[in-house]
Each structure stands twice: as C-alpha cells, then as structure tokens.
Amino acid sequence: MDFSSKIGVFDSGLGGISVLHTIHDLMPKEDLIYFGDSLHNPYGTKSKEEITERCIEICDFFMAQDVKAIVIACNTATSACVNLLRDKYPIDIIGMEPALKVACEKGEHQKIAVWATNLTLKEKKFARLMERFEDEHTIYKIPCPKLVELVETEKLQNTDLVYAALHEYLHQTQGEEIDSIVLGCTHFVFYKERLQDMLPSSIQLIDGNYGTAHHLKDILTHKNLLNDSTGTIEWHNTDADKINLSKRLLKQLEGTL
Incomplete structure (x- = not known):
C-alpha cells in the first residue's frame, strides 16, 4: 500500500454511490473501487450478524486489492460492525x-426528523448518539425502507411511486414544525432535490456525505497518501446486472445524464 493505492468504497447496494460521488468530487485524482452488495440488499432488515458477515467478505476483497483505506458508505453497516472491522x-x-450532531448545531431546541433504516435506528450506536442531544432537542425516528427499494429497483424515475413514498414519510411528522430532516441512509441523497421542491425553505436537509469525504481526505493528507493520478472508478457488484445502473446513478448525481 502506498499513495497510488486505491480507496475501497462499499454499500449494501447502490446508495453508497452518493458517497462515491462526493469523494470523487472532493478528490478527483484518487482511484476508487466501488463495491455494491445488491444481491444481499437491503441490510436494514437483516441481523447484525448477517451484515457483519457480508462486510467482512467485502473488506477481505478490498484488502486483496491492496487498498489504502475503506469507506463504509452505509449507515446500517457502520452501525452493525464498524468497530469490529x-x-x-x-x-x-x-x-x-x-x-x-450537525442538525442539532443549527440552533437551540431543534425539531429533527431522522430518516434511516430500521436497523440504524434500533442499534445501540444511534441510541448513544441520540442520548447526547435528546434532552435539548426533539428527535423523531422515521424508518424509510421504501426509499431504499426504489433506488435498488431502478424506480427513481417513477414519479408517482417516489412522491407517494416521500409523502408517506413526511406525513409521520405532519403538524410538527420540523427544522431539519437528517438523511441517515446514503440511498436517500437521491431524493434530495425532490424533497427540496416539496418542503418549505425553512426545513433543511442534512446528510453526512461531505463530512465523510472530508474526513477521508484529512486522514490521507496526514499520512501523505493523497494520489496524483487521473481518478479512475472501478465497479463491482454481487449482482452484476446492477453495474450499468450504478454508472447511470453516478452520472445523474454529476448532472451529466
């Protein structure tokens, strides 16, 4: 492993492409390997043990590629086993x-809806995070499994299905003066523009993609591991049929589709 080694990025499926996009945008000279586990998606309904087994297999693959860092571009997988990995x-x-934390720092007595998977919201990791802020802020936990499914089944362009799902989850905090919605699953970033059109400007949409990419850059900078190559992306998926969709989703985020 040296500065020219690649960075491994993985997710339960295709949501992590939103993180891949942010990393590529922030560090365009880094060579990246994206691994989507769409054959075993969704992780949000699996046991912690099942998710850990999948993550170890993926990380073993990355280690065989001599990567210099691994990004778990999945809140659910992080909740399940980041410390073990x-x-x-x-x-x-x-x-x-x-x-x-970012949402709570927007001001005093914030009302925050956290959209995530079932497992992320149930895990001790998120419970500990909530404990730090729930005395001062009001936090609503909203599991949103349909938003993962629509990305994975290539239905993002099905306006009726997408807006029906978004309205369903927005309805769960209807009547509350929400200050922000935390998009706690990387799949949900694909709905950001639609949500911005649906919501008043007073409600902020917050995701962790930039913070994750910036943290990665800081680590690589500190260790003198930043690359100066052309910035390639290598694609892998346990469901090979998803690779072309993966590339289209990245182009969509880049605004080139």
Whole structure:
C-alpha cells in the first residue's frame, strides 16, 4: 500500500454511490473501487450478524486489492460492525452515522426528523448518539425502507411511486414544525432535490456525505497518501446486472445524464 493505492468504497447496494460521488468530487485524482452488495440488499432488515458477515467478505476483497483505506458508505453497516472491522484490518476504515450532531448545531431546541433504516435506528450506536442531544432537542425516528427499494429497483424515475413514498414519510411528522430532516441512509441523497421542491425553505436537509469525504481526505493528507493520478472508478457488484445502473446513478448525481 502506498499513495497510488486505491480507496475501497462499499454499500449494501447502490446508495453508497452518493458517497462515491462526493469523494470523487472532493478528490478527483484518487482511484476508487466501488463495491455494491445488491444481491444481499437491503441490510436494514437483516441481523447484525448477517451484515457483519457480508462486510467482512467485502473488506477481505478490498484488502486483496491492496487498498489504502475503506469507506463504509452505509449507515446500517457502520452501525452493525464498524468497530469490529477496525479491529480486524490494519488500514483506516471510515464509517458513517446519521448527521444528527450537525442538525442539532443549527440552533437551540431543534425539531429533527431522522430518516434511516430500521436497523440504524434500533442499534445501540444511534441510541448513544441520540442520548447526547435528546434532552435539548426533539428527535423523531422515521424508518424509510421504501426509499431504499426504489433506488435498488431502478424506480427513481417513477414519479408517482417516489412522491407517494416521500409523502408517506413526511406525513409521520405532519403538524410538527420540523427544522431539519437528517438523511441517515446514503440511498436517500437521491431524493434530495425532490424533497427540496416539496418542503418549505425553512426545513433543511442534512446528510453526512461531505463530512465523510472530508474526513477521508484529512486522514490521507496526514499520512501523505493523497494520489496524483487521473481518478479512475472501478465497479463491482454481487449482482452484476446492477453495474450499468450504478454508472447511470453516478452520472445523474454529476448532472451529466
């Protein structure tokens, strides 16, 4: 492993492409490997043990590629096993968690809806995060499994289905003067523009993608591991049929589709 080694980025499926996009935008000279586990998606309804088994298999694959860092571009996988993975592998492993802290720092007595998967919201990791802020702020936990499914089944362009799902989850805090919605799953970033059109400007949408990418850059900078190559992206997925969709989703985020 040296500065020219690649960075591994993985997710339960296609949501992590939103993180891949942010990393590529922030560090365009880094060579990236994206691994989507769409064959075993969704992680949000699986047991912690099942998710851990999948993550170890993916990280073993990355280690065989001699990557210099691994990004768990999945809040659910991070919740399930990030500490175990950090103990197991001798490289930096960057995880993600819902950006609740960022939302709470917007002001006093914030009302915040956290949209995430069932497992993320039930895990001790998020419970500990909530404990830091729930005395001062009002926090609503909203599991949103349909938003993962619509990305994975290539239905983002189905306006009726998308808006029906968004309205369903927005309805769960209807009547409350929400200050922000934390998009606590990387799949949900694909709905950001639609949500901005649906919501009043007073409600902020917050995700952890930039913070994760910036943290990765800080680590690589500190260790003199920043690359100066052309910035390639290598694609892998346990469901090979999803690779072309993966590339289209990245182009969509880049505004080139």
